[in-house]
Amino acid sequence: MNRIALLATPLFALTLAACASTAPSAPIQQAPIVAAPAIVMPNVPTPAQTTQQALATTSVANGFVDSAALASMTAKDSAEANSAQFYALQFGRPGAPRQWAGDKGTTGSVSVGPYVRVNNLDCRDFTHSVKVNGQDFTKKGTACREQNGNWAVVPGSGAA
Template sequence: MNRSTLLAIPLFALALAGCSSTGTQQMGQAPVATQPVVVQPLVPTSAQTVQQARLTTSIANGFVDPAALARMSAKDSSEANSAQFYALQFGRPGAPRQWAGDSGTTGSVAVGPYVRVNNLDCRDFTHTVKIGGTDYVRKGTACREQNGNWSVVPGTA
């Protein structure tokens, strides 16, 4: 087949399809709402949940060794907190999430698989902070509460 035949076949089919209706039909108009309809989600979106949890998840609550926490700047704490939250919330087991703060302070957060305990999602974590050549390691288990916040299980860190 040549090119013109290949183009002509679909055009011919479209032309026939346009001729297939017979007669005229009256279409009714759908009712028009006079007031705008506002739909509120029943459940918070994942973005809303992430934002709320990120604001209240704190490395000061057992996620980082207290000796390291005392030496960390505000930027270090912010970066470590963000990495901790995102590792717990979205991290793949065994794939550490790296972070870097001020003056060469670095760290990583590794998480285990999700485990369901008392109707809560829980994960083991290891948070390593490196300050001035010294590694501070904190291991524990964190669970996501009903409101989306992550907290360290007492006695595991």
């Protein structure tokens, strides 16, 4: 059996070698390459961009804070109050106050009520308390989230 294997191996190799062709092969044609059409996505903001835009436009100067308190607040106070107001309205649990602190001892808190659907808009009652220069100010009202994500105070809903 060993002898057959010894003779068969070179014979098999020669058979395979004879199958190889030395004739020139025909050139391989490649299909033309077509570029895929460009897909243009609409400029839709991400949720984070929408939140940042709404945060920038939900301003305490637009009726979320008592005007007398607003007159005494610094830019940092207003920025902290804006952020607390927006996040309380957007994500806050009803009755759970969101605290904020600004410059020179100015502090505040925002509490919100449950979501209520009015004219196809999400609305919430809010109470924004501010302590500035030792004086306490409270503003109550109702804010609704507009289609663009901004929160706006409903006219006539605020009480000092």
